[in-house]
Amino acid sequence: MSMIDRQYDVVVVGGGIIGLATSMKLTQDFPNLKVAVLEKEKEVAQHQTGHNSGVIHAGIYYAPGSQKANFCSTGGKLLRDFCDEYGIAYDMCGKLIVATDDSEVPQLEELFKRGTENGAQGLRMVNQEEIKDIEPYSAGVKAILSPNTGIIDYFEVSQAYATRMRENGGDLLTNVEVISIENKDNLLYINTTSGTVVAKYVLNCAGLHADTVARMMGVDVGVKIVPFRGEYFSIIPEKEHMVKGLIYPVPDPSMPFL
Structure with missing residues (x-):
């Protein structure tokens, strides 16, 4: 079958974890939809x-009430539930955010307040002695302990999402x-390096290239993604x-994106 013969209800652009999770959920909840990931x-x-640090975040950093804060908390639980169901390993090893001197303490305390407002579970402030008990080789004057932070292999998770999506059709x-x-x-013709795919809807999950894909669809996003x-x-x-x-440093408020 040539690409031009492929017609779908929904085409997801991007086979990263967002695109795969989205397509898996679509095929699960709407089994009659024809769905494809490009x-x-x-x-x-x-x-x-x-290619990231593989952290399951607790929701400490984001502005209270924001979608990022809500999605981080809800998504973390859904991720762990999925991994438990399909036997994917993860380690809730916890995290320390360490102020190395007194000048960083006000920002640390603001971060603690933000995390508490976001409902990050089990957060507590620890002193210098407790830091040494938790991480003997870490030096700091004060820290936030987040027990609900963990690590995981997101490549393995993505492969599992892709498998479930294909099993769903x-x-x-x-x-x-x-x-x-x-x-x-009223149809979208997606021209690719392998031909053309036709869809009723396109979901843009193209990561660092999401702004480029949006412009392909005639959407003026008004911003440009700058990768780091x-x-x-x-x-x-x-x-x-x-x-x-x-073990994390206290983030620099002048560079919140790093």
């Missing part, structure tokens, strides 16, 4: 989803990059005893 790489989760089309999108006769790249280091096995859980 992914430009040969495998899912090859960008941000598969959805299609995963890899090595298919979207070039342009045209609206004709982080680097992570693995601790050699003989030094793993030095870090028991997650």
Whole structure:
């Protein structure tokens, strides 16, 4: 079957964790819908989803009442429930957010207030002595302990989402990059490197390229995504005893996006 012969009710652009979770839920709740995910790489989760620190966040950082705050709390529980059901490992190892000197304490206390308002479970402030009890090799004057923070392999989660979506009757089309999108006769013609796919609806889950895909659809988003790249280091096995859980610095309010 050529790509031009493929017609769907919903096409999801992007095979990262957002696109796969969305398509899995659609195929689960609306089994009569024809759903497809278009992914430009040969495998899912090859960008941000598969290259991050793998943290299950508790909802500390986001503005109280915001969608991010609500989604973080609700999504974390749904994620753990899914992993429990399908046997995906995760570790609720907890997190310390450490103020290394007194100048960082006011921002730490503001963060604690924000996390409490967001309903982050089990948060408490710990002093210098307690920091050493929790993380003996960490130095600080005060810290927030978040026991409801964990780590997980989001690539594995994404693969499981893709499997469930396909089992529900959805299609995963890899090595298919979207070039342009045209609206004709109340249908969307998605032109790709492998031909054209037709859909009634397109869901934009394209990650760092979501603004580009939006413009393809004639949507003036008014913003441009500016990506940042982080680097992570693995601790050699003989030094793993030095870090028991997650240890974070107090975020710089002048650079809240980092």
